[in-house]
Every structure is written in C-alpha cells, then in structure tokens.
Amino acid sequence: MLNELLRSCFKCFAFLWVIVLSHPSFSQTVVKGKVTDVNSGDPIPFANVIFKGTTTGTTTDFDGNFSIKSANPVDSVVVSYLGYKTKTRKIQQGLEQVVNFQLEEITTSLQEVVFDAGENPAYSILRNVVRNKNKNDKRKLTAYEYDTYTKIEIDVDNITEKFKKRKVMQKITQVMDSVDRIAGEDGKPILPLFISESVSKYYYRKDPELKTENILRSKINGVGVEDGTLVTQLVGTSFQEYNFYQNWLNVISKEFVSPIADGWRLYYNYDLTDSVYIGDDFCYRLDFFPRSPQDLAFSGTIWITKGEYALKQIDASVGKQANLNFIEKIRIQQELVKTEEGSWLPVKNRVLIDISELTKFSAGMLAKFYTSNKNIKVNKPYDASFYSRPIVMAEDARQYEQEEYWDTLRHEPLSETEKSVYKMIDTLQNIPIVKTYTDIIKIVVNGYYNAGKINIGPYISALAYNDIEGVRVEGGFKTNMEFSKRWVVGGSLGYGFNDGRLKYSAFLQHILSRDRWTTATIRLRSDLGRVGIDEESLADNYLFLAAQRFGIFRRGYYFNESKFDFRREIFKGFTQRIAFKHSTFKPTFNFGYYQQGDNENSPILNTYENAEVIIESRFARDEIFLQNDNERLSLGTLKWPIVTIRYTHGLKGFMGSDFEYDKLRLSLFKKIRFGPLGVGAMNLAGEYVFNTLPYPLLSLHLGNQTPIYAQVTYNLMDYGEFISDRYASMQYQHHFEGFLLNRIPLMKKLKWRLVGTANVIYGGMNWRNRDLIAETTSNGEETPEAGFLARGKPYVELGYGVENIFKFFRVDFIHRLSYLDKPDTRKFGVFFSFQFNL
Structure with missing residues (x-):
C-alpha cells in the first residue's frame, strides 16, 4: 500500500517537474x-x-x-x-x-588616458613582452613551413545617391539592387570588383634568411582581370605577412611602429582593461593608442599571455588622422599559436584597407585580405637552393576552379555573402559599359592596347615635338603570351615632319628559361638621340625618356644601332649579362675631334663608329620578381642593396669600329629605413675610362633645364654641362614623412611632409681627352671646355622641399654650391613635380 502511494506521488512529482x-x-x-x-x-x-x-x-x-x-x-x-x-x-x-x-564605428577620436598616481600597470607587462621577444618571436626558429589559404576581396564602398545617379552607375542599377542584399540587414551597399582564393605552401629559413612560396591552386574572378599569371603571384600569403615582434612593420610601403616595439613608450599610451582566458591561455588585455594621432602608429587591443608574455591576439587599426593619403583606415587582426619550439606563429590574419573617395562625386574602395595557416612544421630547413625563387606558381594552378573541388581545399567554407560576390562579379563583367571602361583603364595603366596576340603602343611616345624633328609621330607593337610564351617580337616606326627622316626599331627576344630567368635579345634601331642621355640606364624611367623627346635638342645626333643581349640568373639574386653593340654617330651640332689625338695637323673628324662588348654582373640578394606575361617585374629588395658592376671593351677595327677602349662602372642602390626619421634612398655610382676618346663616349652627367624635378638628374646642371672620364657620385633623397611637420600645430591638418636631397659628383678629365677636342668646336654653347670637372673640386647641389601638397604636388628648393663662376649659372632653383604617394 505504501509502495503504491510512493509510486503515485513520484508520478505526480515527475509530471509537475515536466510542466515546470x-x-x-x-x-x-x-x-x-x-x-x-x-x-x-x-x-x-x-x-x-x-x-x-x-x-x-x-x-x-x-x-x-x-x-x-x-x-x-x-x-x-x-x-x-x-x-x-x-x-x-x-x-x-x-x-x-x-x-x-x-x-558602427565611433567617429570621435580616443581621448588620452591619464593615470593619477603610481606606475601604469600595463607598463610592467610590456617590459616583460620586450624581455621575452627573443624566445617568442618566430624569427628565433631556424626554419618553419605551413599550408596556407589566402582570400582577397576588393569592393567599391561609400556608394552615395549622387554616385548612383552617374551615367555609368545607372547602367548597372540592376546589379546595385543585389548589392544592397549583399551588404546585410543594417549594412551599407558595396559593389564587389575582385575576389580570389589561393592554396600554397610557405617556407622560411633563417640562416641565410630565405623564403619561398609555392602557389599550388588559385581561383581568381575580377572585373577586367583576364590573365591570372601576374595576379596569381600576388594573391598568395607572401604579401600578407606581418610580424608585430619587429619594431617597424611595412604596410602599403609605409613604416608603422609596432605597439610592442622596443621603444613602445615613446609612441603609445596603454590601458590594462581586462584579463581573460583565450582557449587554454590566460591573457592580459591591453588597449593602446598613439601619443600623436598623426604618427604612423596603431590603435587597438592586444592580448598578452600571462606565462610567456607572448602575443596571443592583436587588433590594430590606423585611422584617417594618420599622415597618409587616400587611406580612410587600415586594420590588421592576427591570432597566434605556440609552436613546439616555443616561438609563436600566426595561424589567422585579416587585413582591411579602406581607401577614401578621391572626389565628392566618387566612391571609395575596400581591400580585404584573409590568410589561414595549418600543418605547421618548425626547425627543418631545406638546402638553400630550395628557396631559389621567392614565388613559384604551379603550371596547373588555374586549372581546378570547380566549386566542389575548392570546398575540399578551403580551411573554412565561404560565407553566403562571399558566394554572392562571385555571382555578382560574373554579372558585372557582362555589362557592355563596364567592359568599355575596363579596357580604357588597362590602356592607361599598361600603356598598350591589347589587340589579341599583339599589344599596340606604347601611347606615351605616340607624339612629341622638338627643334630638330618638329612634330614627331610614332607607333609600335609587341607580341604577348597569346602569340608565344617563348618568343617576343616588337617594333616601332616614327617620323619627324621637320627633318623628314624615318626612324625605326625592331627586336626579337627568346625566353630560354622562366625558372632561372634567361633571355636572348636582338635589337635594331635607327633614331635621334641626345649626348648624355643613357637610355640603357634610364630604361625603367620611361616617363623621362618620353619627356626628353620634347624641347631644344642640345647636342643631338642621329645613330644606327644593332645590339645583342644575353642574360641569365645564375643563382638567386645574381644575374650575369653579356652584350654586344655596334653604333654610328652623326651629330646635328658643331662637333669635331682630332684623328691622332692632340696633333693639330691631323685630320678633324665629326662622325665615328664604335663596337663594344659589355660584361655585367648584378647582385640583389633579396630582390623579389614577378612574371607578367613575357616580362619580369622587379619589386625591389627588402634589406640588401642592389650592386652592379659593368666592364665595357671597345673593339677597334671590328665592323668599322674606330676605337679601342676599356671602361669600368660600379653602382649601388639602397633604401634605408630610419624608423621615425623616415626613409632614405641612396644611389652611389662611379666609372673610370682607361683610354682617350671623343667626349660623347665619355661620361656626360645628366642635367635638367626644365622646371620639373627629376630624381635621376642634377637639377641645376645644364644638359651636357659636365664631362668626365673618371668620377664618383652620390644621389641621396630623404623622405621625413610627418616627422617634423606633424609636431607643428598649424601644420598637422595639412599633412605636408619634408624632403631633403643631395647630389654630389667628384671627378675629372685627363688632359689627353681634353686635347682631343678640335678647335672648331670651341665656340658658342656647344663647347664642353667649361664642363670639365676640376680635380679636387666636386659638383654639389643640396635641396629641401615639401611634398604631399594637396596630396599630389611636391615643391623642391635646390641650391648649387660649386662651379658658380659662369654668369649664366643657376645658383638656385624652384622645381615642381607631381607624384602619387600614400
């Protein structure tokens, strides 16, 4: 009876508990x-x-x-x-x-934190972070490698109603309706332009410091993106690597001070706000912001582990108050894990760069980068030869773009938004007006118009005017990878309406190897040149070469040239070149030289032929190259200088050559980072000519008689004013960024930046070379007599200036400090230039 009662009570209790x-x-x-x-x-x-x-x-x-x-x-x-x-x-x-x-972000700036008494508790933590850098920094490892997945997306944002009403945007209204849905429930509309994914293996070795990335698979979809060869090399993890244990981080070519730099207290204020477990690690949370908002420094939050004082997570931003152009915001987020050797490696990175609108009637842009790293292995270095190429792209990297296949490669699945981005870009690419505008942009950026298997151009040299040729027109072409991946053919035709001469050039290049870049090139050319313009040395400065076609041609000459060039990358960073060149010289100015040196009774000649062989070695230890179509592009070096040594030998009697001579030239280029003091660029060069030669074959230093500042010239020197057969030179330019002007209250908002320059040449000319010049040339402006550098007396010009005026303009004030005796010598000059700097 009692059991039945208890059983009934239990059922009632259970029923009541379910109801509750x-x-x-x-x-x-x-x-x-x-x-x-x-x-x-x-x-x-x-x-x-x-x-x-x-x-x-x-x-x-x-x-x-x-x-x-x-x-x-x-x-x-x-x-x-x-x-x-x-x-x-x-x-x-x-x-x-x-x-x-x-x-939604708070638009007001952070206020300075003030501590009433005692030491800021964050300072003790930061001192321990710096003290433990050596064991926590990944650079302590002798080697590391990992599998990496990278995702990049570029969008148009800040799309206003005014921008939507523009003629171009009205054509894509239908797409914009979809964009509103992509942005999310409360978000602002965005217009995707580009999205890419890549899977690769990344390898690093400490001694010697080498790195390489093997891009295994890539998937690229973008408005106007046709050939993914160049883009595929840019979408890997190599260009999205940031190490906050370094004192300075290079972001979009600017140097930013790390919040855990050795000198952290000089640049940042900190606030210890919390302590929390992140995974299995107990961490301190520190908020930080720059002491001066205009400095290239971050604001944000770091999480520091209690045990190792290692960086566990970071969220760092740079706002529009910083001394940057066109940048609304930069944000870097990173999550790190501890390796088996104790050092910490990033496993996830996210970078956002928000580019502001250039005008009130345009939109902005967002560039978003995401990387995820897995299967980390440490301290297992390979032979140095394994790292011979910084970026290696698998030949079939673009052949596996099926969505099902990529689902097996991604470290995380695509979000619904990202899936919509792919569909929307496909829609945009099929809108006719979008195709037209992308074609125009390609022509402006590349300088050529793609006409299938050939590129027509470059447009920049299509028209010129000078006192010898009058109006000059020119057109040309070169083949691309659609024509051949091994052979490149190109040429141009030009005509001057004043001199009535036809100019031409033609070349044939064979790419023997892309792995160790090897090329053989034959070039024929007939044209008008200027004495003192070394087109080979200025090959990368195509704007200057095009500009020198205009104006008064002082010391102009006609020439026919044939040239053979062979170059090969022997090992990483070291390129060997052998070239042969034959040319003629027919001056348009009053020129003559004694056939037998200083013998006044010898015949006076005013034309010559010369043939020479060139042997050149170039070493740039950590230079990064990208292959674009059938060309190789240099992104410069990271730490090491670029050193070039060239030997030239004249072959008298060969193909009618009139001279035998030897020249030796050495040059060194180095970018120097000074942290808070800015960045410098130094170019050292020297040349020695061992023989007696007519002065057009000696070293004519490049002057500038325009109001436009040019970094490669001596700006207060006239064209061909100085000649030497031996010299050493230094050209130095220093960009102070906002180091000084950011400290002046009235100048902060202008974001102007100081720049300093120095150009020095020390050299001279042998008396035998002076005596070779015939008396018939010693009159008027054509005489080089006043242009000999005197022994022990260098040419010096120093300058200072302001850049970033209205974001685009630069003004330089140059003082010439030597060779001031001539009445028409320019002792001071003001020069202007247009530049695009962040």
Missing part, C-alpha cells in the same frame, strides 16, 4: 550569430557578447562568430567592442535562435 521545465522561465535560451562591421561587412573578432542584465557572456572568435546560452530569464543580447557603438537586440526567451550584429 517546459515553462519559458526555466527553459534554456541559446543565441548564435556573427558580429560584423557595418561598412566593410568584415567579421569583428574578440567583441564582447553578453546577456543584458547578467554576467553571462563570451567573446567572438577570429571569424566574428559567437554562441551564448542561459537557463535564466533573459530578453536581450548586448555586443560591444572598443571603437564601436554598443548595440542591443531583443531575443526570444527559451529558444535557440540566430541573431547577427553589425556594429
């Missing part, structure tokens, strides 16, 4: 979702998510995702993060639901 648990007040509430930036749509990692009125909360992961649950009565979720407006959203109690948040 089913009541909303006692059922569990689960909220999942994602926190993103309202403008960019990018995830916001490390944001605080909490049930309103409780202490139950969590933080978003690196991809902005969160999951939070509570068995207590709750009706709202609050999301907050430094630099963003806090947002609250209502939820349904007792249910599992998805609630996404889009946060």
Whole structure:
C-alpha cells in the first residue's frame, strides 16, 4: 500500500517537474550569430557578447562568430567592442535562435588616458613582452613551413545617391539592387570588383634568411582581370605577412611602429582593461593608442599571455588622422599559436584597407585580405637552393576552379555573402559599359592596347615635338603570351615632319628559361638621340625618356644601332649579362675631334663608329620578381642593396669600329629605413675610362633645364654641362614623412611632409681627352671646355622641399654650391613635380 502511494506521488512529482521545465522561465535560451562591421561587412573578432542584465557572456572568435546560452530569464543580447557603438537586440526567451550584429564605428577620436598616481600597470607587462621577444618571436626558429589559404576581396564602398545617379552607375542599377542584399540587414551597399582564393605552401629559413612560396591552386574572378599569371603571384600569403615582434612593420610601403616595439613608450599610451582566458591561455588585455594621432602608429587591443608574455591576439587599426593619403583606415587582426619550439606563429590574419573617395562625386574602395595557416612544421630547413625563387606558381594552378573541388581545399567554407560576390562579379563583367571602361583603364595603366596576340603602343611616345624633328609621330607593337610564351617580337616606326627622316626599331627576344630567368635579345634601331642621355640606364624611367623627346635638342645626333643581349640568373639574386653593340654617330651640332689625338695637323673628324662588348654582373640578394606575361617585374629588395658592376671593351677595327677602349662602372642602390626619421634612398655610382676618346663616349652627367624635378638628374646642371672620364657620385633623397611637420600645430591638418636631397659628383678629365677636342668646336654653347670637372673640386647641389601638397604636388628648393663662376649659372632653383604617394 505504501509502495503504491510512493509510486503515485513520484508520478505526480515527475509530471509537475515536466510542466515546470517546459515553462519559458526555466527553459534554456541559446543565441548564435556573427558580429560584423557595418561598412566593410568584415567579421569583428574578440567583441564582447553578453546577456543584458547578467554576467553571462563570451567573446567572438577570429571569424566574428559567437554562441551564448542561459537557463535564466533573459530578453536581450548586448555586443560591444572598443571603437564601436554598443548595440542591443531583443531575443526570444527559451529558444535557440540566430541573431547577427553589425556594429558602427565611433567617429570621435580616443581621448588620452591619464593615470593619477603610481606606475601604469600595463607598463610592467610590456617590459616583460620586450624581455621575452627573443624566445617568442618566430624569427628565433631556424626554419618553419605551413599550408596556407589566402582570400582577397576588393569592393567599391561609400556608394552615395549622387554616385548612383552617374551615367555609368545607372547602367548597372540592376546589379546595385543585389548589392544592397549583399551588404546585410543594417549594412551599407558595396559593389564587389575582385575576389580570389589561393592554396600554397610557405617556407622560411633563417640562416641565410630565405623564403619561398609555392602557389599550388588559385581561383581568381575580377572585373577586367583576364590573365591570372601576374595576379596569381600576388594573391598568395607572401604579401600578407606581418610580424608585430619587429619594431617597424611595412604596410602599403609605409613604416608603422609596432605597439610592442622596443621603444613602445615613446609612441603609445596603454590601458590594462581586462584579463581573460583565450582557449587554454590566460591573457592580459591591453588597449593602446598613439601619443600623436598623426604618427604612423596603431590603435587597438592586444592580448598578452600571462606565462610567456607572448602575443596571443592583436587588433590594430590606423585611422584617417594618420599622415597618409587616400587611406580612410587600415586594420590588421592576427591570432597566434605556440609552436613546439616555443616561438609563436600566426595561424589567422585579416587585413582591411579602406581607401577614401578621391572626389565628392566618387566612391571609395575596400581591400580585404584573409590568410589561414595549418600543418605547421618548425626547425627543418631545406638546402638553400630550395628557396631559389621567392614565388613559384604551379603550371596547373588555374586549372581546378570547380566549386566542389575548392570546398575540399578551403580551411573554412565561404560565407553566403562571399558566394554572392562571385555571382555578382560574373554579372558585372557582362555589362557592355563596364567592359568599355575596363579596357580604357588597362590602356592607361599598361600603356598598350591589347589587340589579341599583339599589344599596340606604347601611347606615351605616340607624339612629341622638338627643334630638330618638329612634330614627331610614332607607333609600335609587341607580341604577348597569346602569340608565344617563348618568343617576343616588337617594333616601332616614327617620323619627324621637320627633318623628314624615318626612324625605326625592331627586336626579337627568346625566353630560354622562366625558372632561372634567361633571355636572348636582338635589337635594331635607327633614331635621334641626345649626348648624355643613357637610355640603357634610364630604361625603367620611361616617363623621362618620353619627356626628353620634347624641347631644344642640345647636342643631338642621329645613330644606327644593332645590339645583342644575353642574360641569365645564375643563382638567386645574381644575374650575369653579356652584350654586344655596334653604333654610328652623326651629330646635328658643331662637333669635331682630332684623328691622332692632340696633333693639330691631323685630320678633324665629326662622325665615328664604335663596337663594344659589355660584361655585367648584378647582385640583389633579396630582390623579389614577378612574371607578367613575357616580362619580369622587379619589386625591389627588402634589406640588401642592389650592386652592379659593368666592364665595357671597345673593339677597334671590328665592323668599322674606330676605337679601342676599356671602361669600368660600379653602382649601388639602397633604401634605408630610419624608423621615425623616415626613409632614405641612396644611389652611389662611379666609372673610370682607361683610354682617350671623343667626349660623347665619355661620361656626360645628366642635367635638367626644365622646371620639373627629376630624381635621376642634377637639377641645376645644364644638359651636357659636365664631362668626365673618371668620377664618383652620390644621389641621396630623404623622405621625413610627418616627422617634423606633424609636431607643428598649424601644420598637422595639412599633412605636408619634408624632403631633403643631395647630389654630389667628384671627378675629372685627363688632359689627353681634353686635347682631343678640335678647335672648331670651341665656340658658342656647344663647347664642353667649361664642363670639365676640376680635380679636387666636386659638383654639389643640396635641396629641401615639401611634398604631399594637396596630396599630389611636391615643391623642391635646390641650391648649387660649386662651379658658380659662369654668369649664366643657376645658383638656385624652384622645381615642381607631381607624384602619387600614400
């Protein structure tokens, strides 16, 4: 009887308990979702998510995702993060639901933190971070490698109603309707232009310091992007690597000071705001911001582990107050893990660059980069030859673009937004007006018009005017990879309406190897030149070469030239070149030289032929090259200088050559980073001519008689004013960025930057070379007599200037300090230039 009663009571209790648990007040509430930036749509990692009125909360992961649950009565979720407006959203109690948040940035700048007494508690933590750098920095490892996945997206943002009403945008209204949906519930519309994904293997070796990336697969989709060969080399992880353990980080070619740099206290203020577990690591949270908002420094948050004082996570931003052009914001987010050897390596990186509108009637741009690293191996270096090429692209990298296949390669699946981006770009590319505008942009950027298997151009040399040729017109072409991946054919025809002469050039190049870049080139040319313009040395400065076709041709001459050039990269960074050149010289000015040196009774000649062989070695240890179509582009070096040594030998009697001679030339170029003091660029050069030669075959130093500043010239020197057969020169330019002017209250908003220049030549001319000049040339402006550099007396010009005026203009003030005796010598000059700098 008692058992039956207990059994009945238990059933009633169980029934009542089920009823109680089913009541909303006692059922569990689960909220999942994602926190993103309202403008960019990018995830916001490390944001605080909490049930309103409780202490139950969590933080978003690196991809902005969160999951939070509570068995207590709750009706709202609050999301907050430094630099963003806090947002609250209502939820349904007792249910599992998805609630996404889009946060809006706070536009007001951070205020300085003031501590009343005692030391800032963050300082002790930062001192330990610096003290433990050597064991936590990945550069401690002898080698490391990992599998990496990279994703890049470029969008148009800040799309205003005025911009939508422009004629071009009206043609893509249908696409814009879809864009509003891509941006999200509360987000602003964006227009995607480019998206790419790549999978690669990345390798690093410390001693000697070498790195290489093997791009295995790539998927590229973009408006106007046709051939992915060049782009594929740019979408890997090599250009998205940032190490905050370095004192200075190079971001978009600017040097930014790290918040954990050795001299952190000079640049930043800090606030210890929290301590929290991230995974298994207990971390201090420190917020930081620059002491001077105009400095190239970050603001944001770092998480430092308590045990090793290692960087666990970082969210660092640069705002529009910094001394940068066209940049609204830069944001770098990074998550690191500890390796088996103790050092920490980044496993996830996210970089956002927000480019502002150039005008009130244009839109801005967003560039978003994401990398994920897996399967990390450390301290297993390969032979140095393994790292011979910085970037290696698999031949079949672009052949596997099926979506199902890429689902097996991605470290994380694409979001619905990213899937929509692919579809929208496909739609944009098929709009006729979009095709037209992209073709125009390609012509402006590349200088050539793509006409299938050939490129027509370059347009920059199509028209010129000077006193010898009058109006000059020119047209040319060169083949591309559609024609051949091994052979390149090109040529041009030009005509001067004043001199009535036809000019031409033609070349044939064979690419023998792309692995160790090897080319053989034959070139024929007949044209008008200027004495003192070394077109070979100025080959990369095509704007200057085109500009020198205009104006008064002082010391002009006609020439016929045939040339053979062979070059090969022997090993990483070392290129060997052998060339042969034969040319004629027919001056348009009063010129003559004694056939037998200083013998006044010898015949006076005014034309000559010369043949020479050139042997050149070039060493640039950490230079990075990209292959674009059938060309190789240099991105410069990171730390080491570029050293070139050239030996030239004249072959008298060969093909009618009149002279035998020897020349030796050495040059060195180096960019020097001075941290807060800016960046310098130094070019050292020297040449020695061992024989007696007519002065057009000696060293004529490049002057400038225009009001346009040119870095490669001596700006207060006249064209051909100085000649030497031996010299050493230095050309130095220093960009102070905002180092000084940022400290002047009235100058901060202008964002002007100081620049300093110095040009020095020390040299001279042997008396035998002077005596070779015939008396018939010693009159008027054509005489070089006053142009000999005197022994022990260098030519010096020093300058100072201001750049970044209205973002595009630069003004230089140059003083000439030597060779001031001639009445018409320019002792001081003001020069202007147009430049595009960030």
